[in-house]
Amino acid sequence: MSRMTTEQAIHQALAEEMQRDERVLLVGEGVATKRGDLVRNFGTARVRNTPLAEAIIAGTAVGAAASGLRPVIDLLFAPFLTYAMDALVNSAGKLRYLSGGQFEFPLVAMSMTGSGWCVGAQHNHNLEAMFAHAPGLKVVMPSTVADFKGLLKAAIRDDNPVLFFTDLALLHQEGEVPDVADHLVPLGQAAVRRVGADVTLVSYAKTVGVCLQAAEQLQAQGIAAEVIDLRTLKPLDEATVLRSLRKTGRLVAVTEASGLCGMAAELAALAVTRAFDALRAPVVRLTGPDAPGASSWVLEQAALPTAEAVVEAVQGMLGDAVVVREALATT
């Protein structure tokens, strides 16, 4: 294992994949300024600064991907994706299908988002569910340092267009990354971060940490929470979530993104359509509000799901069961 930050893990993944496959290129506003060593190792043809123009960055990536290259584009902050949305949603997501399967679009669109930086809603907007809603696109949003590396490498090798989201707050976290030559994490596989039989907490990205904190607090109260990190939002690993639900019968879905039509809604739908018989309590969603991200620190914090809120939700769901268990313990 090697200890490194998310930022370093992302950089390693890019370097390794560029080394492995000369069709991989890195394109974006300032990528060559920021990643001088990649320019030195792979040349200016494969590491390109661009004009400030997201629509043509993404459009060029789509055209190049259909024509034999494997572009990785860095679109900086997630809200800037809306300029690139035509190329990603209408072209990359649809033209394989509309051409009757003639084309492939092996490209990765990276961007950062998430609260904690007081930069406001034009930099901080968790819009990953918008892309999950668009056919033809895959969506990845890791939480651990090892996953950032392994999932980015897998995304670059995937023959489909992949949106790769980085929560800014995780960029400087440190973690262990396996030293194996090729650390790959397959797309579409959730990870069970903590095993428990009483309740299932499902999340991704920064709020996985919130769920783990909550699980720790619940443990002290004798409640065993299972924590699932989705890692990939699409394709969604339904089997892992359902397996856990059949065991616990209780679901709390936690996202920083707003709730309406979001991943937490999707998880709730999964629970009631596919595990209704196993449910022992109504599903709870803890999400950000239907409001743009404010810059002010206190408002930004007020918008976030907290471990305390998760604990409270679980206590509410388990209310009676907890009382029974405590009664049993005292007799």
Add this chain to the structure above:
Amino acid sequence: MSAVGMTDALRRLEVMLLIRAYEEKLVEFQRGGAPGTCTSVGQEACAVGVVGALESRDRILTNHRSAGHLIARGADPGRLMAEVLGRVDGYCGGRSGSLHISAKELGVVLTSTIVGGELSMAPGVALAQKMGQGEPGGITAVFFGDGAACEGIFHEALNLAVQWQLPLLFVCENNDWQAFVHRRETMPDNAIADWAAGHGLPVVTVDGNDVEAVHAAAREAVAAIRADGRPHFLELVTYRLRGHFEPDDQAYVDADELARWQARDPLQGIADRLLAQGTLDAAGLAQLRDRVAARIEAAAHFAQASAWPDPRTLTHHVYVEQGARP
């Protein structure tokens, strides 16, 4: 030298000093843990020269590097700082922070930190003026950078403004930088003026570090727009003396180029000229600096004493309450 006896040129110098002192205070705040900002250090002459040529009936759209435009328009530095710090007395109640400060009361509308956002909305603001909204004869000025000129929306806005004959002043502050990418990597050298001219509107390129030259060009353009109702374009050639967003060590900036532009600091330029003309003496300049410093200290105190917004107001202002207005 009293405020009454001040010439317009001296007033412009004082506003430039105020913008500089304000942003230097923001840098100090950032070092103390406050959110970072995009400063306009080195570009004060652009803001002061153009905004001074506008009237209160005119509208301004700006972007992430807006402090100069706001202060030149008369924004209260205390309320601006409160906004940057996310406090309730800021112009946007702390929701904006530094990057999207609008102040409708000052005519600074629809500030966007999405590069090109201001360009996308400016034609609509000018269209409303042309169609009788607001005070008669008002025009719109939109400030944007050389980077924004790389976005497709730049061309869309210019074309529409020309076709619809909108009373719109395009002001490109060409500061050679687009975040961490130098302009030379993104476009041919004289591209901005050539592109604009290609859309068929009058284009003037001016030394953006010479406040008097900027002001004269802006007055002419504004007068022409009021007279003929058509869009005009100003390219102001300037330079970003500090980093893109605080903190920024500028390790990627060519030291010689930076030094060349530091030697052309717009504040020094106008101060030297006024001193040489005898409009100002050393004591007068010191007095101006003291007055500005006192305003900024008072502003900082005001901002730091301002309350945090109430978290219970988190979802206020997302939607208009239907029926709330008579």
